[in-house]
Amino acid sequence: MKDFPEVNGWTVVPLSGDLDDFAAREVTQLLDVLVTGGAVRVVVDLAAVGFVDSTGLNALLAAARSARAGQGDLRLAGAAPMVRDVLDLSGVSAVLRLYPDVAAACA
Known part of the structure; x- marks a missing residue:
């Protein structure tokens, strides 16, 4: 398992490329392992993500539910x-907090 940086108690997970059906499976698995392993305060850095589809959105929402069940949270940062x-159009931004960058998300 790759180590991810921790900033102010938040585990920062940088993603890159497209968050589509293929990548969403890996992201779901990664975030599930992190959250069940105790990293319930997670910031997903989307600065290098160019595209997100419904499976990617579902992966983020599922991870947020898991983090919140563990008394934590999942935040999104740096979305292009x-x-x-x-x-915004999917309504995900009404459920998950969006921040302009990782520093703001971890503050």
């Missing part, structure tokens, strides 16, 4: 305008 539009 096109990704942010998808988060």
Whole structure:
């Protein structure tokens, strides 16, 4: 398992590429392992993500539910305008807090 940086008690998970059906499976598995392993305060860095589809959104929402069940939270940071539009239009941004960058998400 790859080590992820911790900032102010938040585990930062940088993602890159497209968060589509193929990648969503890996992201779901990764976030599940982190959360069940005790990292219930997670910031997903979306700065290098260029595209998100419904399976990617579901992966993020499932991880957030798991983190919250463990008395934690999942935050999203650094989404590019096109990704942010998808988060807004899908309603995900009403459920998951969006921050302009990792520093703001970990504050």
